[in-house]
Amino acid sequence: MIVLHELGLADQVTLVRTVATPRGTPNPVILSENPLGKIPVLFVDGLPPLFDSAVIAEYLVGLAREGMRLLPAAGPERFAQLRWQALGDGLTDNLLLWRIERQSASGGDLETILSYRAKVYAAMRVLEAEAPRLRESFGVGQIAILCALGQLDFRFAQCGWRAAHPTLAQWEADVAKRPSLEALPIVNDQEADAGPHMHLNFGED
Ligand SMILES: N[C@@H](CCC(=O)N[C@@H](CS)C(=O)NCC(=O)O)C(=O)O
Structure with missing residues (x-):
């Protein structure tokens, strides 16, 4: 969208x-x-x-x-976009899979949960380090990353990612002013499916 x-x-x-x-x-x-x-x-x-x-x-x-403009046809700019897209999509996948694991009747397999957690933390550290470069363009890569950050806000609302990743948070606040993003607030179509509170707290790490 x-x-x-x-x-x-x-x-x-x-x-x-x-x-x-x-x-x-x-x-x-x-x-x-x-x-x-x-x-x-x-x-x-x-x-x-x-x-x-x-x-x-x-x-x-x-x-x-x-x-x-969103996905250059060739060259390093194309692969920068594709790499960020893979990172954003993969981060979202890890967040979705982690949530599914936590929602299982047993509360989830600890080893699996720790693995998702480590990957989410690692991806966020990379995004914080690369936030200055994210400012230099706006394409499918930045869009995928914004969707992953939207998933954090939607399903892990108390996780404190902004305080722990201030450069990324400032970039996100700036690009959130784009009309395409202002036009598309996140909507929960199934409030009853909100699930248990997910334990993800960047402040603890
Ligand atoms: N890589 C896919 C991921 C899509 C995805 O996981 N969508 C979720 C949205 S909640 C979904 O439909 N999940 C249902 C399922 O995994 O069965 C994409 O980028 O389109």
Whole structure:
């Protein structure tokens, strides 16, 4: 959705909100469109449903004349964007998987939880160190990182990431003023599924 807004394409797409759950029976509608059972999925005439944000972003970037602003066609700038995109998407995956593990009846496997925790902390340290470079462009990489930080605010609201990562926090506060981000506040479609409070406290580390 951020890519659509950045490229001025948002009014050409119909948004259908739905709820995906990684636990229990997958949403059958999503499963019929994406066998991985995940959102987002993009429907385009003449193509099978497109899934995985990186694939959808690449498709959208190719549609718009100014798409290369978000993902340069070649060179070090392209791989900087792809690397940040992988880092942001991977951080989000770790946060989602960690939350699933914590929600299991047993409270989760300690070794697995410690592994997710270590990876989340490591990714955040790298992002704090690279925050000055994140300022130098704005593309699919920065967007994926902002989505991961949004996941922290959404599901780990008390984790204190801003205090522990002040350079990253200042960058995030500055880019949050972009119209594409102001247009897209995070909405909880299923309040009842908020789950237990997740123990993630950057202040402790
Ligand atoms: N790498 C995928 C991750 C998508 C993803 O994990 N989406 C979550 C949103 S809550 C989901 O649909 N989870 C349901 C599931 O894992 O079954 C992407 O970037 O599109």
